[in-house]
Amino acid sequence: MQIAVLSGATTKFGELWEQSPRSLAQEVVSQAIEQAGIEKKETQALFVGNMLAGILGGQENIGAFFADELGLEVPAVRIEGACASGGLAVHQAVLSLLTGKYQTVLILGIEKMTDYKPEEVAQALMAAGSDEERKAGLTFPGLYALMAQAHMEKYGTTEEEMAAVAVKNHFHACLNEKAQFKKEITIDDVLKSAKVADPLKLLDCSPISDGATAIILSSKFKVQSSRDKPVFIAASAVATDTLALADREDLISLKATKKAARKAYQMAGLGPEDIDLAEVHDCFTIAEIMAMEDLGFFEKGKAGQAILKGETKIGGKGPIINSSGGLKAGGHPVGATGVKQIVEVFNQLSGQAGKRQVKGAKIGLAHNVAGSGALAVVHILSNL
Amino acid sequence: MQIAVLSGATTKFGELWEQSPRSLAQEVVSQAIEQAGIEKKETQALFVGNMLAGILGGQENIGAFFADELGLEVPAVRIEGACASGGLAVHQAVLSLLTGKYQTVLILGIEKMTDYKPEEVAQALMAAGSDEERKAGLTFPGLYALMAQAHMEKYGTTEEEMAAVAVKNHFHACLNEKAQFKKEITIDDVLKSAKVADPLKLLDCSPISDGATAIILSSKFKVQSSRDKPVFIAASAVATDTLALADREDLISLKATKKAARKAYQMAGLGPEDIDLAEVHDCFTIAEIMAMEDLGFFEKGKAGQAILKGETKIGGKGPIINSSGGLKAGGHPVGATGVKQIVEVFNQLSGQAGKRQVKGAKIGLAHNVAGSGALAVVHILSNL
Numbered sequence: 165m166q167i168a169v170l171s172g173a174t175t176k177f178g179e180l181w182e183q184s185p186r187s188l189a190q191e192v193v194s195q196a197i198e199q200a201g202i203e204k205k206e207t208q209a210l211f212v213g214n215m216l217a218g219i220l221g222g223q224e225n226i227g228a229f230f231a232d233e234l235g236l237e238v239p240a241v242r243i244e245g246a247c248a249s250g251g252l253a254v255h256q257a258v259l260s261l262l263t264g265k266y267q268t269v270l271i272l273g274i275e276k277m278t279d280y281k282p283e284e285v286a287q288a289l290m291a292a293g294s295d296e297e298r299k300a301g302l303t304f305p306g307l308y309a310l311m312a313q314a315h316m317e318k319y320g321t322t323e324e325e326m327a328a329v330a331v332k333n334h335f336h337a338c339l340n341e342k343a344q345f346k347k348e349i350t351i352d353d354v355l356k357s358a359k360v361a362d363p364l365k366l367l368d369c370s371p372i373s374d375g376a377t378a379i380i381l382s383s384k385f386k387v388q389s390s391r392d393k394p395v396f397i398a399a400s401a402v403a404t405d406t407l408a409l410a411d412r413e414d415l416i417s418l419k420a421t422k423k424a425a426r427k428a429y430q431m432a433g434l435g436p437e438d439i440d441l442a443e444v445h446d447c448f449t450i451a452e453i454m455a456m457e458d459l460g461f462f463e464k465g466k467a468g469q470a471i472l473k474g475e476t477k478i479g480g481k482g483p484i485i486n487s488s489g490g491l492k493a494g495g496h497p498v499g500a501t502g503v504k505q506i507v508e509v510f511n512q513l514s515g516q517a518g519k520r521q522v523k524g525a526k527i528g529l530a531h532n533v534a535g536s537g538a539l540a541v542v543h544i545l546s547n548l
Numbered sequence: 549m550q551i552a553v554l555s556g557a558t559t560k561f562g563e564l565w566e567q568s569p570r571s572l573a574q575e576v577v578s579q580a581i582e583q584a585g586i587e588k589k590e591t592q593a594l595f596v597g598n599m600l601a602g603i604l605g606g607q608e609n610i611g612a613f614f615a616d617e618l619g620l621e622v623p624a625v626r627i628e629g630a631c632a633s634g635g636l637a638v639h640q641a642v643l644s645l646l647t648g649k650y651q652t653v654l655i656l657g658i659e660k661m662t663d664y665k666p667e668e669v670a671q672a673l674m675a676a677g678s679d680e681e682r683k684a685g686l687t688f689p690g691l692y693a694l695m696a697q698a699h700m701e702k703y704g705t706t707e708e709e710m711a712a713v714a715v716k717n718h719f720h721a722c723l724n725e726k727a728q729f730k731k732e733i734t735i736d737d738v739l740k741s742a743k744v745a746d747p748l749k750l751l752d753c754s755p756i757s758d759g760a761t762a763i764i765l766s767s768k769f770k771v772q773s774s775r776d777k778p779v780f781i782a783a784s785a786v787a788t789d790t791l792a793l794a795d796r797e798d799l800i801s802l803k804a805t806k807k808a809a810r811k812a813y814q815m816a817g818l819g820p821e822d823i824d825l826a827e828v829h830d831c832f833t834i835a836e837i838m839a840m841e842d843l844g845f846f847e848k849g850k851a852g853q854a855i856l857k858g859e860t861k862i863g864g865k866g867p868i869i870n871s872s873g874g875l876k877a878g879g880h881p882v883g884a885t886g887v888k889q890i891v892e893v894f895n896q897l898s899g900q901a902g903k904r905q906v907k908g909a910k911i912g913l914a915h916n917v918a919g920s921g922a923l924a925v926v927h928i929l930s931n932l
Contacts, residue, residue, distance in 0.1 A: 215608055216608075218628075219602040222674075222682075224628060224676050225675065225677075226628075227636075228788050228789075231788045231922075231923075232790050232791045236788075237788055237807075240629075241627055241636050242628045243628075244626045244628055245612065245625060246612070252625050256640060263647050264646075288602075290606075291606050291607055291608035293609075295607070402623035404615040404624050405621070539609070539612040
């Protein structure tokens with residue numbers, strides 16, 4: 165069975181104080197339905213990816229909540245997997261289509277974070293970590309800083325290499341109307357920004373964001389013209405690892421990413437060398453470097469230099485990474501992130517990426533991570 | 549494809565102050581794996597049904613959390629749909645098996661509620677309601693009281709009929725080692741108990757509970773002996789309605805229940821007259837009366853009398869309702885409830901229900917509701 169991405173829509177990501185979860189959802193879902201050229205009533209199920217609506221907003225039951233808000237009287241479910249909630253929602257939607265029981269389904273990834281105090285948000289996000297880590301006073305910058313330290317020690321990875329991730333992603337974000345930070349920065353800006361958790365500095369970190377993204381997937385589609393290039397889901401894979409860093413064999417890789425990638429490549433009959441572009445989970449700059457390696461694009465310890473040389477920047481030899489601006493500069497409304505990654509890959513493979521179009525892109529990958537790597541979701545999309 | 553319930557295990561439900569979510573999960577999962585006669589490593593995916601771990605316990609990412617705790621390096625997802633989280637988790641697990649990508653999966657329904665202050669729990673539960681209802685000061689007893697008032701006005705349903713639900717379910721609970729309230733009560737006890745939200749009294753309401761339940765479903769199974777009667781999932785259906793009562797056409801039915809039941813009967817090729825027993829969502833006594841009618845067991849307005857006459861009590865002419873004690877007397881750890889309902893039906897259909905065995909039971913139904921009816925899940929199980 166082939167599953168096509170019929171459409172994908174995303175709100176601007178950022179501090180959207182004048183919008184509610186309701187208005188964000190309405191905006192992207194009506195866009196996605198219009199773009200797909202279907203009637204709303206053709207949508208047979210709703211999958212909502214969200215992490216924090218309960219803990220911050222006091223609203224659970226949000227599968228039914230959004231089905232009601234959107235006027236969709238269909239089975240609805242809320243999928244939570246921390247920062248991978250969006251990717252997991254897409255995965256569950258893909259499974260539902262593979263049963264043959266559904267032909268057309270809607271995925272909504274959504275998060276409202278900036279209406280709350282930063283310390284409340286930081287605490288809520290640590291709900292994705294382990295009890296022991298929370299009690300030790302660790303936060304996600306701290307956890308990724310530990311990984312960065314280990315990576316630097318083992319491979320000589322430098323702060324400049326990490327900074328280059330942020331510089332590239334800010335450059336890409338300037339080409340993306342929906343990105344949170346449309347502002348170019350330099351390596352020096354990153355290096356001189358305030359220390360958050362050594363060696364990570366403010367500009368090594370993804371922001372707190374509001375945003376929503378919607379996708380319509382279908383196993384029932386028609387190619388309208390020879391110009392149309394349907395984009396298919398070639399693989400959808402999930403893997404898990406320990407919640408706590410302390411329980412892992414090493415801190416230089418995310419095992420969940422490696423396992424999910426291996427499964428996804430196998431499903432698609434492809435390898436890392438086939439990937440033209442990828443949206444990866446750059447919650448911190450070190451996370452993008454590790455993802456490059458764990459996804460097989462570069463040998464361990466080699467990604468930093470490649471990024472510094474511009475190989476993964478639009479126009480570089482590729483694979484092009486985070487053409488949307490990534491989490492770092494595109495924004496990171498956690499439940500929306502995994503869905504938005506797939507929208508970006510879809511836009512690229514269907515030639516709708518405008519100023520940031522990667523020429524001739526045929527195969528793309530989306531990589532979404534929960535917390536510090538307890539779970540990873542990898543999707544491969546293809547227009548072949 | 550046929551999907552069999554290989555095993556089902558549940559902890560005692562109640563105030564389990566000496567147990568953690570970890571210990572509850574370990575207990576039921578190890579029992580379920582042992583009963584299923586499989587190795588833990590044969591489990592290919594984990595579906596966790598839970599509502600309140602984030603909002604009360606500060607722990608999200610709990611698909612990965614429990615995969616880690618249980619030593620299962622498999623894809624894991626947390627499903628949230630308020631009080632229907634458990635039923636929804638089973639539904640998603642069924643979908644995953646129907647894809648053919650998985651053969652054996654584990655569902656864990658779990659909730660820890662009694663470690664928190666009652667007012668915190670009441671507030672957290674209202675996260676399943678609508679914003680407007682919360683702002684109006686409504687709680688779930690209040691919402692179901694409105695439904696009870698409407699039902700009484702339209703059909704002449706009496707407080708005695710509602711009380712009879714509680715009396716029957718307490719009687720059943722006395723036959724169930726895992727039930728929270730193993731204590732018989734009388735109609736008079738219910739009528740004289742403290743008013744909570746007129747006409748609902750304390751003994752019309754299900755309790756706050758801790759508990760966990762696990763099920764193993766498989767599309768790959770062998771019948772060990774002629775004595776074995778595999779129990780199959782004959783149908784799994786979900787439907788939604790408006791979140792707020794104010795947006796509904798009437799308050800005398802749950803439309804989501806009626807829709808999910810219609811779909812489930814259609815899938816199974818069965819009707820309400822074929823159901824020998826059912827576990828229904830009796831969060832309040834009026835909810836069981838409405839469920840009897842909305843599931844098609846009785847005409848609208850006729851269920852109360854049938855319950856009062858003992859037709860739905862073990863030994864009655866049937867269908868036998870809530871042989872486990874239901875939510876009312878069995879306990880209602882919200883994320884576990886929908887899974888435990890299926891365990892009870894499985895135990896009945898496989899002849900393992902001990903003192904509360906319904907003789908000759910062949911077809912059973914489980915009915916799980918989110919909040920005040922915004923979503924309902926109906927499963928039909930069969931040993932035919």
